[in-house]
Each structure stands twice: as C-alpha cells, then as structure tokens.
Amino acid sequence: EDKVVQSPLSLVVHEGDTVTLNCSYEVTNFRSLLWYKQEKKAPTFLFMLTSSGIEKKSGRLSSILDKKELFSILNITATQTGDSAVYLCAVVQGAQKLVFGQGTRLTINP
Amino acid sequence: DAGVIQSPRHEVTEMGQEVTLRCKPISGHNSLFWYRQTMMRGLELLIYFNNNVPIDDSGMPEDRFSAKMPNASFSTLKIQPSEPRDSAVYFCASSLASLGYTDTQYFGPGTRLTVL
Numbered sequence: 737e738d739k740v741v742q743s744p745l746s747l748v749v750h751e752g753d754t755v756t757l758n759c760s761y762e763v764t765n766f767r768s769l770l771w772y773k774q775e776k777k778a779p780t781f782l783f784m785l786t787s788s789g790i791e792k793k794s795g796r797l798s799s800i801l802d803k804k805e806l807f808s809i810l811n812i813t814a815t816q817t818g819d820s821a822v823y824l825c826a827v828v829q830g831a832q833k834l835v836f837g838q839g840t841r842l843t844i845n846p
Numbered sequence: 847d848a849g850v851i852q853s854p855r856h857e858v859t860e861m862g863q864e865v866t867l868r869c870k871p872i873s874g875h876n877s878l879f880w881y882r883q884t885m886m887r888g889l890e891l892l893i894y895f896n897n898n899v900p901i902d903d904s905g906m907p908e909d910r911f912s913a914k915m916p917n918a919s920f921s922t923l924k925i926q927p928s929e930p931r932d933s934a935v936y937f938c939a940s941s942l943a944s945l946g947y948t949d950t951q952y953f954g955p956g957t958r959l960t961v962l
Contacts (some may be wrong), residue, residue: 743914748892767948770950770951772953773902774936777890777939777955777956778953778954778955778956779937779953781950781951781952784948784950824889826889828948831943831946831947832877832879832894832896832901832941832943832947832948832949832951833891833894834879834889834891834951835891835904836888836889837888838888838889840886
C-alpha cells in the first residue's frame with residue numbers, strides 16, 4: 737500500500753531554534769515530492785522536489801530529497817512564531833495524484 | 847488573480863440531506879482536484895479532472911459521492927444522502943498541468959461540512 741509517513745507528528749520549540757521535519761515514503765510510480773504549509777485554512781505550496789540531492793531554498797526554509805533512501809527533510813532556521821503551522825509532505829504518484837502524509841504540527845513559542 | 851474559489855465555506859446539514867459543494871478553479875488551469883481532510887485520515891484525494899474529464903475517481907468513498915465538471919470554470923461535489931461520517935473539510939485545488947504532466951496544485955479555502 738502506498739504511504740507517506742511524517743515525523744515527528746508534533747513539535748514544540750522556542751523562537752530562534754532550528755527545526756528539521758522528516759518525510760519518508762513508499763509510493764509506486766513516484767514523480768516528485770511536495771511540501772505544503774497549512775495554517776487555519778488551505779495548504780500553501782512551499783517546495784517541489786524532483787531530483788535527488790539538490791537543495792531547494794526559500795528564505796529560512798530549505799528542503800532536500802533522497803530518492804535512494806526514499807525520504808525528504810524540511811529545515812527551518814531561526815524559527816519565528818509565524819512559522820507555527822502544520823507542515824504537509826505529499827508525493828506525486830503518476831503525473832498528478834498526490835498522496836499526503838499525516839502532517840507535522842509545529843508550534844513556535846516566543 | 848483570484849485563487850481557487852469554493853462555496854459555501856461552511857455547511858451544516860442533517861443526515862440524509864443532499865449536499866452540493868462548488869468550486870471555481872484558477873482561470874487557465876487544466877486540472878481540478880477534490881480532497882477531503884479529517885483528523886483521522888488526513889488529506890485524501892477523492893477525484894481529479896483534466897480538461898473537464900474525470901481521470902481518477904478511485905478515492906471517491908462510495909456511490910453516495912459524485913462529482914462533475916461541466917465546464918473549465920466550475921465543478922461540483924455532491925453527497926446524497928449525507929451521513930455524519932462525511933463531516934470533514936473538503937478542498938478543491940487546481941493546477942496548470944496537462945494530462946501526464948506535473949505542476950503545483952493550488953488549494954481553495956475549503957468547505958467545512960458538518961452532518962448532524
């Protein structure tokens with residue numbers, strides 16, 4: 737059965753800390769992996785990763801994919817309270833079908 | 847440019863009633879997706895369309911659920927009859943991707959459905 741597993745499920749840190757969120761997958765017909773951020777509304781797109789070993793970066797967020805070991809990590813440095821959200825990992829199966837993980841609930845305390 | 851538009855934003859209904867959720871994708875997008883999000887099961891793909899044609903409906907839970915896309919700017923997801931276990935947030939998303947290609951999916955604000 738196709739699955740995407742995220743860890744940890746919940747994480748509480750202090751403002752300024754660096755966090756690493758994990759996503760492992762076992763999905764047939766893998767095409768790419770996406771990260772989304774979900775606050776109290778719709779998921780918003782962060783990154784799409786297709787190639788192994790190439791880091792994608794946007795401000796304090798970065799992500800990398802390892803297609804041999806079937807996992808990805810999302811790093812957030814110098815966290816801020818506005819980073820508090822659920823972070824979702826999704827694998828694109830075939831061309832367009834997204835298989836989501838359960839999400840990691842990140843809480844940043846001031 | 848407006849994002850994906852969904853209506854209603856909240857819906858409360860009684861068991862057995864018909865529920866219709868509506869979605870307007872981003873103009874020019876070729877693909878449209880319906881998702882359901884619950885605490886227990888997370889985000890699950892129900893069905894997706896490409897150029898108004900249903901491509902994969904394997905996620906539709908049962909015959910009570912149906913979806914249509916009569917034109918490029920409108921889609922509906924209907925539940926008839928509704929049951930309490932259908933209570934969830936239903937998201938619509940759209941992307942530029944043509945059939946066989948991958949592109950970013952942009953999500954609408956969701957419809958929170960409560961079936962009493």
